[in-house]
Amino acid sequence: xxxxxxxxxxxxxxxxxxxxxxxxxxxxxILVFLVVESYLPYEPGTPHTTLKNKENTFEIQNGIHIPTGxxxxxxxxxxxxxxxxxxxxxxxxxxRATAEGWKEMIVWMQETQGLPDLGDKEEEIINYLAxxxxxxxxxxxxxxxxxxxxxxxxxxxx
Amino acid sequence: MKNKSSRRQxxxxxxxxxxxxxxxxPWLKRMKAEKYFPGWKKFQNNVIPGKSSDLIVLxxxxxxxxxxxxxxxxDLTPNELFFVRNNGIPPxxxxxxxxxxxxxGESVIESKKYTLIxxxxxxxxxxxxxxxxxxxxxxxxxxxxAKGNQWKVGAVGCAAWTGIRLRDLLEDVGIKQDAVYxxxxxxxxxxxxDPNKNSISRGVPIEKAMENExxxxxxxxxxxxxxxxxxxLRLVFGGYPASASGKWVHKIVIRNRIHDGAKMEGQSYxxxxxxxxxxxxVAEEDMCIIEKMPVKSLITYPKSGATILLKQKLPVRGYxxxxxxxxxKVEYSIDFGQTWILAKLFPAENRYAWQKFSTRxxxxxxxxxxxxARATDSDGLSQPMLLPGWNPKGYLNNACHRIAIKVVNx
Numbered sequence: 001x002x003x004x005x006x007x008x009x010x011x012x013x014x015x016x017x018x019x020x021x022x023x024x025x026x027x028x029x030i031l032v033f034l035v036v037e038s039y040l041p042y043e044p045g046t047p048h049t050t051l052k053n054k055e056n057t058f059e060i061q062n063g064i065h066i067p068t069g070x071x072x073x074x075x076x077x078x079x080x081x082x083x084x085x086x087x088x089x090x091x092x093x094x095x096r097a098t099a100e101g102w103k104e105m106i107v108w109m110q111e112t113q114g115l116p117d118l119g120d121k122e123e124e125i126i127n128y129l130a131x132x133x134x135x136x137x138x139x140x141x142x143x144x145x146x147x148x149x150x151x152x153x154x155x156x157x158x
Numbered sequence: 159m160k161n162k163s164s165r166r167q168x169x170x171x172x173x174x175x176x177x178x179x180x181x182x183x184p185w186l187k188r189m190k191a192e193k194y195f196p197g198w199k200k201f202q203n204n205v206i207p208g209k210s211s212d213l214i215v216l217x218x219x220x221x222x223x224x225x226x227x228x229x230x231x232x233d234l235t236p237n238e239l240f241f242v243r244n245n246g247i248p249p250x251x252x253x254x255x256x257x258x259x260x261x262x263g264e265s266v267i268e269s270k271k272y273t274l275i276x277x278x279x280x281x282x283x284x285x286x287x288x289x290x291x292x293x294x295x296x297x298x299x300x301x302x303x304a305k306g307n308q309w310k311v312g313a314v315g316c317a318a319w320t321g322i323r324l325r326d327l328l329e330d331v332g333i334k335q336d337a338v339y340x341x342x343x344x345x346x347x348x349x350x351x352d353p354n355k356n357s358i359s360r361g362v363p364i365e366k367a368m369e370n371e372x373x374x375x376x377x378x379x380x381x382x383x384x385x386x387x388x389x390x391l392r393l394v395f396g397g398y399p400a401s402a403s404g405k406w407v408h409k410i411v412i413r414n415r416i417h418d419g420a421k422m423e424g425q426s427y428x429x430x431x432x433x434x435x436x437x438x439x440v441a442e443e444d445m446c447i448i449e450k451m452p453v454k455s456l457i458t459y460p461k462s463g464a465t466i467l468l469k470q471k472l473p474v475r476g477y478x479x480x481x482x483x484x485x486x487k488v489e490y491s492i493d494f495g496q497t498w499i500l501a502k503l504f505p506a507e508n509r510y511a512w513q514k515f516s517t518r519x520x521x522x523x524x525x526x527x528x529x530x531a532r533a534t535d536s537d538g539l540s541q542p543m544l545l546p547g548w549n550p551k552g553y554l555n556n557a558c559h560r561i562a563i564k565v566v567n568x
Contacts, residue, residue: 025422039556086349086350087217087219088217088218088219090215090216090217090218091217094216094217094298094307095303095305095306096303097305101302105305108301113349113350114350114352121426122409135302135303136303137301138299139299139301139372139542140545141299141543141544141545144528146526149462149463149562151463151465151564152463152465153464153465153466154460154464154465154472156466156470156473
């Protein structure tokens with residue numbers, strides 16, 4: 001190998017090292033950005049949660065228990081441990097009823113789905129459900145929820 | 159050389175492994191990853207087997223998911239977009255080669271068993287496009303609210319089902335004169351895990367089972383049924399609540415009385431025999447089985463929320479279906495029902511397949527509009543703009559579908 005050859009080889013190696021360093025830094029920056037981004041609020045406009053209340057961002061956000069989607073209000077723990085033993089929290093969060101209505105659902109589960117007597121937990125659970133999952137009066141037909149519509153510019157097909 | 163290539167392989171594998179872990183990070187799932195990596199959702203573990211991540215999951219145990227209406231924009235709904243309505247836990251081990259269906263019950267002359275392969279070889283094969291709709295589709299709009307999965311509009315789809323006519327099968331088995339009802343049993347497990355309980359065991363009157371379009375099907379749009387839609391064998395009854403079309407079917411019973419399986423009795427898939435005021439309590443003996451799905455339509459193009467220019471003519475299309483013979487007309491309104499204009503309606507290949515409609519709309523001035531669609535069937539029935547009769551379980555909502563449009567100057 002000539003001297004000239006060694007120099008070009010060294011140069012090549014040097015540029016490669018620079019490239020590797022640059023890519024690693026870039027990757028690192030992207031990773032840091034992704035981690036930070038994930039702790040930023042999900043909805044635009046909501047107050048910023050800092051890295052300090054990391055614990056909270058994991059479990060409860062805006063009064064909602066994130067892993068289950070249930071309201072974290074009074075009676076949440078009991079409801080979670082009793083109801084979610086058998087079914088999804090979505091069965092609760094997508095329904096609305098009065099105390100009487102929720103009681104009927106519990107009776108139905110006891111009669112047909114093998115739910116045992118809930119003892120003194122029943123009152124707490126019904127109170128919780130009737131408070132946080134109460135019916136919303138919507139008339140004979142709800143309006144289209146315009147706040148939920150994602151407006152977009154339609155590109156005509158033809 | 160060998161050493162070098164195995165080292166490269168090792169590095170490649172290590173990179174892939176890191177990529178997999180990276181995609182599986184919980185913190186990544188919580189951020190709007192779709193914003194940065196379009197299509198990444200497909201890599202997630204929590205998608206439904208065989209189903210698109212675009213489905214809206216209403217409940218994950220049991221699994222229930224509906225299709226956004228703008229994704230129903232086709233004569234046939236793709237397998238991965240077809241809605242999922244489970245009452246129990248789908249079977250996990252399925253041996254298609256040795257799948258057996260037993261036909262028994264009080265009203266068969268003699269019980270018989272067929273393997274799936276025998277069914278496929280012995281009887282004439284038919285392929286029919288048929289619409290299936292959940293009886294509770296549209297439940298979310300009822301007031302007072304009805305309990306159960308809060309379906310919006312997308313618990314419906316139309317697929318080309320391949321299988322055999324039940325009529326051919328039942329003629330081969332031999333049915334007694336006193337036959338009244340067909341009931342099914344599926345391999346899905348009760349939510350509680352109790353093997354002695356059925357999650358659902360419904361069916362149809364024997365006359366319905368003998369109809370030309372009543373199928374025992376193993377294929378959907380030319381492919382195996384998706385697991386969530388009853389792989390390897392299911393019933394297909396158009397015009398009935400889809401719960402009558404049993405999935406993972408391994409036993410069919412011909413009864414000399416109305417079938418009394420799970421979710422046939424009580425309040426399930428029943429409506430008050432006589433109309434009731436909203437919020438009424440209805441005794442079980444006053445509830446009647448739903449035997450007909452109402453006339454209905456969906457606007458599948460454009461997706462709600464389109465903004466267009468005043469000078470543009472908006473193409474609009476969708477599908478209409480009914481339990482009656484066919485759809486007679488589809489109209490649309492952009493002024494909340496003050497005027498209705500006919501859309502172009504296309505015929506279907508057979509009964510129970512949904513029918514396409516299309517039109518082009520010019521808007522008089524800029525502003526916010528809603529396009530409402532209204533279908534009328536051959537029985538002369540059409541869709542109400544308000545909700546139809548309230549019922550305790552929130553079935554049969556066939557109120558007009560509507561989408562929002564914004565027209566701007568230009």
